[in-house]
Amino acid sequence: EVQLVESGGGLVKPGGSLRLSCAASGFTFSSYSMNWVRQAPGKGLEWVSSISSSSSYIYYADSVKGRFTISRDNAKNSLYLQMNSLRAEDTAVYYCARVGGIAAAGILGWFDPWGQGTLVTVSS
Amino acid sequence: VIWMTQSPSLLSASTGDRVTISCRMSQGISSYLAWYQQKPGKAPELLIYAASTLQSGVPSRFSGSGSGTDFTLTISCLQSEDFATYYCQQYYSFPFTFGPGTKVDIK
Numbered sequence: 001e002v003q004l005v006e007s008g009g010g011l012v013k014p015g016g017s018l019r020l021s022c023a024a025s026g027f028t029f030s031s032y033s034m035n036w037v038r039q040a041p042g043k044g045l046e047w048v049s050s051i052s053s054s055s056s057y058i059y060y061a062d063s064v065k066g067r068f069t070i071s072r073d074n075a076k077n078s079l080y081l082q083m084n085s086l087r088a089e090d091t092a093v094y095y096c097a098r099v100g101g102i103a104a105a106g107i108l109g110w111f112d113p114w115g116q117g118t119l120v121t122v123s124s
Numbered sequence: 125v126i127w128m129t130q131s132p133s134l135l136s137a138s139t140g141d142r143v144t145i146s147c148r149m150s151q152g153i154s155s156y157l158a159w160y161q162q163k164p165g166k167a168p169e170l171l172i173y174a175a176s177t178l179q180s181g182v183p184s185r186f187s188g189s190g191s192g193t194d195f196t197l198t199i200s201c202l203q204s205e206d207f208a209t210y211y212c213q214q215y216y217s218f219p220f221t222f223g224p225g226t227k228v229d230i231k
Contacts, residue, residue, distance in 0.1 A: 035220075045160075045168065045211055047220040059218045095167055100158075100179075108215050110158035112170040112179065 002026040002113055004096050009118030016086050016122070022079040022096030022115055030054075030074035031103035035111055036081050038092035038120075048094070049081065052107045059107075064090075086122045093117040126150055126214050130223035136231040141202045145226045147212035149193040156216035159188055159197045162225075163208045171210075172197065202228070 008020040022034070036048040049070040050059045058070055069082040079096050099105060100112035127150040137143050147157065155175035160168040170179045172188035175195055185200040199206055207230055212223040 044225045045222040061219050110173040114167040
């Protein structure tokens with residue numbers, strides 16, 4: 001079964017840092033591009049960042065560029081999001097999501113499946 | 125940036141109704157569009173990709189159509205488990221963007 005499990009969320013003060021992880025199983029992780037998407041409480045979905053299968057291509061939303069860093073460890077089947085200089089407006093549930101379709105399909109694609117999400121709260 | 129609008133933002137309907145949700149792009153995206161369903165407290169789930177391809181396991185009462193700038197999600201016969209929020213998403217170019225969502229609730 002294809003599965004994504006996020007961890008690392010929690011309460012952090014403004015200006016602080018947090019590292020999210022996403023553990024993948026049930027598929028060849030190294031063959032797929034991956035993504036982070038967030039959802040503020042009561043709000044819609046916002047794409048955050050994408051990384052290609054070999055980490056050659058990385059993209060960020062303007063709202064997080066320069067503060068967040070996406071990375072992956074294919075040997076550990078894991079995706080990461082290092083979040084620095086956190087702001088109140090970064091408060092959200094953060095989901096990791098695989099690019100859908102066949103392996104090695106590239107970085108442009110729909111999202112399937114999604115993890116269950118991890119909540120990040122930025123507050124003093 | 126490709127901006128997206130969805131209409132309506134709220135749709136009140138009854139079980140058995142046929143419902144249609146519209147998604148419009150600020151520029152053409154060919155068929156690089158997906159639809160997701162999200163229930164409260166849960167992660168989104170893929171319904172349709174490439175504008176009209178039904179994801180495996182999704183009931184056939186869901187269908188998608190359109191290309192370019194105008195897209196539609198149709199639920200042919202609304203079931204109780206379909207009351208949820210629906211989002212469209214373009215994956216034509218970065219930054220990926222989502223529509224603001226359409227909440228389908230019980231009339």
